[in-house]
Amino acid sequence: MLIEVDRVLEVKNSRIWPNVIVSPMAGVTDIAFRKLLWELADKRIGLTVSEFISVEAQPVLTPRNLQAITPFAGEKPFAVQLFGASPKKMAQAVIEVQELKPDFIEINAGCPMKAVIGRGGGSSLLKDLPRLQKMLHLSRKVLDIPLLLKTRIGWDQESINIVEVARIAEGEGVEMLTIHGRTREQAYKGLAHWPSIAKAAQSVKIPVIGNGDIATAEGARQRLQQYPELAGVSVGLALMHNPWLMAQVADLWSGLPVKVPGAMDLQQMFQRYMDLLIENGYTMDSLAGRLKQLVARILRFIEPDIYDIRHEILTSTHTAELLDKLWHFLEKEYKYRGCVFVPGRIKNLNGAGSTTIEE
Ligand SMILES: Cc1cc2nc3c(=O)[nH]c(=O)nc-3n(C[C@H](O)[C@H](O)[C@H](O)COP(=O)(O)O)c2cc1C
Numbered sequence: 001m002l003i004e005v006d007r008v009l010e011v012k013n014s015r016i017w018p019n020v021i022v023s024p025m026a027g028v029t030d031i032a033f034r035k036l037l038w039e040l041a042d043k044r045i046g047l048t049v050s051e052f053i054s055v056e057a058q059p060v061l062t063p064r065n066l067q068a069i070t071p072f073a074g075e076k077p078f079a080v081q082l083f084g085a086s087p088k089k090m091a092q093a094v095i096e097v098q099e100l101k102p103d104f105i106e107i108n109a110g111c112p113m114k115a116v117i118g119r120g121g122g123s124s125l126l127k128d129l130p131r132l133q134k135m136l137h138l139s140r141k142v143l144d145i146p147l148l149l150k151t152r153i154g155w156d157q158e159s160i161n162i163v164e165v166a167r168i169a170e171g172e173g174v175e176m177l178t179i180h181g182r183t184r185e186q187a188y189k190g191l192a193h194w195p196s197i198a199k200a201a202q203s204v205k206i207p208v209i210g211n212g213d214i215a216t217a218e219g220a221r222q223r224l225q226q227y228p229e230l231a232g233v234s235v236g237l238a239l240m241h242n243p244w245l246m247a248q249v250a251d252l253w254s255g256l257p258v259k260v261p262g263a264m265d266l267q268q269m270f271q272r273y274m275d276l277l278i279e280n281g282y283t284m285d286s287l288a289g290r291l292k293q294l295v296a297r298i299l300r301f302i303e304p305d306i307y308d309i310r311h312e313i314l315t316s317t318h319t320a321e322l323l324d325k326l327w328h329f330l331e332k333e334y335k336y337r338g339c340v341f342v343p344g345r346i347k348n349l350n351g352a353g354s355t356t357i358e359e
Pocket of ligand 1: 028150235
């Protein structure tokens with residue numbers, strides 16, 4: 001039996017279509033990258049989330065944070081993500097951020113980074129559920145817009161507590177819960193454990209979004225087929241391998257043929273990304289790192305393998321050299337070598353073979 005994957009996902013008055021979300025990635029999904037995805041998808045993106053900002057130093061709306069949480073014109077619905085340790089500071093930050101009128105505010109209880117958990121934020125909240133509950137409670141009390149939560153399945157394999165977390169979230173008025181199917185101990189290793197996500201979704205009525213290891217639009221569809229209890233899925237790393245992924249999801253959901261980009265599309269996409277980075281404060285010199293980040297991932301998905309060219313491009317020492325080599329490859333070598341961009345060929349984005357958690 002074919003199960004409908006294009007489920008109605010509404011949070012208060014916002015419709016999230018397609019029910020596939022752009023997962024926040026600090027240092028990647030800034031305004032330039034989100035806008036790139038949105039343009040490539042002809043504006044058909046369900047929900048975007050800002051990079052996270054800390055609530056510990058207040059007031060939180062410093063120029064830098066403000067830049068991180070400002071949407072581009074037309075970016076809607078849009079969620080601002082916050083992280084921190086103190087329930088009171090979180091609620092105070094929520095009051096400040098709410099003034100900017102985002103559609104949603106999301107609390108991060110999943111970040112595994114030492115700098116974040118060392119101070120009691122991110123996934124360390126999974127070890128202190130009373131504090132997480134208080135944080136949600138105080139934040140909900142001061143909010144007029146929906147509160148979202150993004151978390152992991154537990155701290156480590158011995159303490160998978162996502163069902164309890166989901167119930168607390170629902171009880172405190174969280175209106176959508178996104179679960180990354182790894183533990184904090186795993187960080188980004190191994191594979192996400194989707195049965196744990198599904199179990200949590202079965203135990204609450206609020207929409208639950210599953211997250212982890214989705215590599216393609218078809219992969220998103222398969223997860224939703226497999227887990228009818230999920231309201232949607234969220235995609236992170238794969239967007240760096242394939243910035244057209246959201247476009248492909250929207251096409252697949254609409255019954256349209258999924259387009260496969262060629263060399264010229266790649267060139268135009270890189271050019272547009274550079275323009276967007278420059279519009280948002282980067283210079284020709286400073287954007288090299290960001291461009292390399294994307295080039296490195298995308299060129300892994302070219303068939304036949306182009307290790308030699310990839311290495312040569314990525315060892316460029318400045319932007320002009322990088323562009324020279326990249327354009328040369330796309331304009332000359334790509335066709336000559338019979339290259340094709342096949343973003344679906346690697347299934348496990350981090351090279352993982354299996355999960356560490358028993359079924
Ligand atoms: C570089 C990087 C930065 C991330 N930053 C955030 C963040 O700021 N907030 C958050 O909730 N998750 C963050 N994540 C986690 C992703 O949103 C996502 O949950 C995780 O990568 C698993 O999904 P994926 O397999 O589709 O990438 C980050 C992940 C990466 C790789």
